[in-house]
Amino acid sequence: QICLSLVKLLFYLAHSPLGSIVLLDFQPRQFVMVDGNLKVTDMDDASTEELSCKEDNDCTLNFPTKSFPLKCSVVGKCEGINEKKNLFNAYRYFFTYLLPHSAPPALRPLLSDILNATGDLRYGINETLRAFEKVLHLYKSGLYLQKRPLLLKDYISLKGFRTVEGEDYKCWPSYSHLGCLLSIHSPEEAAAICNSQVQCQSFIVTQHRTWTGRPLASFQSSWTDLIPDTNAVVYIKRTASSGERL
Numbered sequence: 551q552i553c554l555s556l557v558k559l560l561f562y563l564a565h566s567p568l569g570s571i572v573l574l575d576f577q578p579r580q581f582v583m584v585d586g587n588l589k590v591t592d593m594d595d596a597s598t599e600e601l602s603c604k605e606d607n608d609c610t611l612n613f614p615t616k617s618f619p620l621k622c623s624v625v626g627k628c629e630g631i632n633e634k635k636n637l638f639n640a641y642r643y644f645f646t647y648l649l650p651h652s653a654p655p656a657l658r659p660l661l662s663d664i665l666n667a668t669g670d671l672r673y674g675i676n677e678t679l680r681a682f683e684k685v686l687h688l689y690k691s692g693l694y695l696q697k698r699p700l701l702l703k704d705y706i707s708l709k710g711f712r713t714v715e716g717e718d719y720k721c722w723p724s725y726s727h728l729g730c731l732l733s734i735h736s737p738e739e740a741a742a743i744c745n746s747q748v749q750c751q752s753f754i755v756t757q758h759r760t761w762t763g764r765p766l767a768s769f770q771s772s773w774t775d776l777i778p779d780t781n782a783v784v785y786i787k788r789t790a791s792s793g794e795r796l
Contacts, residue, residue, distance in 0.1 A: 551761050553648050554682045555588035556581070556640055557675070564633040564675045569598040572632035576639035586761050601628040611635060611671075613642070618671050633675050641668040652723035656694040660685050690762050692735035701741040705785040712754045712768075712782040714775040719749040721769065725760075730769040733760045737785060740767045744787070757781040 563571040573580070575595040581588050590596075603609050609620035609628035618638075621629045645668060649661045664681045667673040673681065688694040721730035730747070734740045737755055744750040752773035758766045773786040 551586065552583070552588060553640075553644055554686060555583075555586070556644055557679050557682050559588055559590070560633075560636045560640060561675050561679050563596075563636060566598075570600065570630070570632040571596050571598055572635050573639070576636065576643065578643055598632075601631050602626055603628050611638075613638060630674065634671055637668055637673075637675055637678065638671060641665070645669075654689070654694055656696060657685055657689060660688075686762070690764070692739070695735060695739060698742060700738065701745055702738045702785070704745075704788055705741055706788055707737075708776070708784045708786070710778060710780050710782070711776045711784050712756075712779040713752070713770055713773060713784060714777055718770050718772075719747075721747065725766060726768075731766055732769065733762070733764040734767045735764060737767075737783075740769075741785065743767075744769055744785075750787075752784060752786045754782050754784045 563573070573590065573596055575592070580590060580592055582591055583589075601609065603622035603626055606619065606622050609622050609631065611618040611620055611628075611631060611634060616638075618634065620631055620634070623629045645665050649665050650658070653661055660681070664673070664678065664685075667681075668678055716728070718729035720727070721732070723732075725731040725733070730750075732740075732743060734743070734755070740753050740755060744753050747769060749771040750769045752770050754768045754770070756766050756768065760766065773784065776784065
């Protein structure tokens with residue numbers, strides 16, 4: 551969410567009515583999240599000036615660990631230098647820390663491609679935004695899910711119930727530090743996640759949703775102490791409930 555919001559912001563800066571805007575003091579502390587969107591807190595160090603040049607050799611974009619040769623345009627400006635400077639700073643301050651983590655395994659290669667392409671400045675802001683929107687579409691639609699055996703048939707579902715809240719086993723990347731709370735596309739995906747975790751004996755699908763509209767599911771090591779909840783459905787492994795009366 552943070553990276554996508556940042557890319558949308560940089561897309562606007564690259565195509566603003568004032569021209570391409572560069573953030574000269576590009577640091578994480580210069581941004582805040584407001585209602586799920588990344589905002590710049592200080593525009594004092596923003597500039598629409600692009601580096602003047604006479605030849606391509608005048609257009610090297612230098613960073614502490616990398617340098618990128620750019621082209622000198624016919625009007626004597628280094629082509630795209632503001633856009634590329636913003637994008638590489640997004641890569642080194644945000645993408646490298648956030649993109650490799652917490653995505654479903656099937657989407658990680660696509661995020662790795664974005665990471666590598668922006669790190670080498672092979673992508674401009676237009677290509678980067680399209681790549682992010684493709685990943686978001688796959689994530690929201692569930693198209694990233696690979697065909698696999700249907701596992702939900704191995705679970706008993708009880709509508710209108712959930713288990714008593716409390717600390718349970720933890721997983722990564724959980725939305726709760728007290729247990730294993732993950733977003734899912736469907737109960738079928740939740741069943742696959744539960745089967746992949748040794749401790750998991752049941753999971754609860756709630757009405758709570760993430761910013762992408764995906765429901766949250768709580769994975770638990772037991773299924774006892776059920777209490778009524780009209781907004782929840784608890785799924786219990788048949789092997790866990792065998793011999794017990796529901």
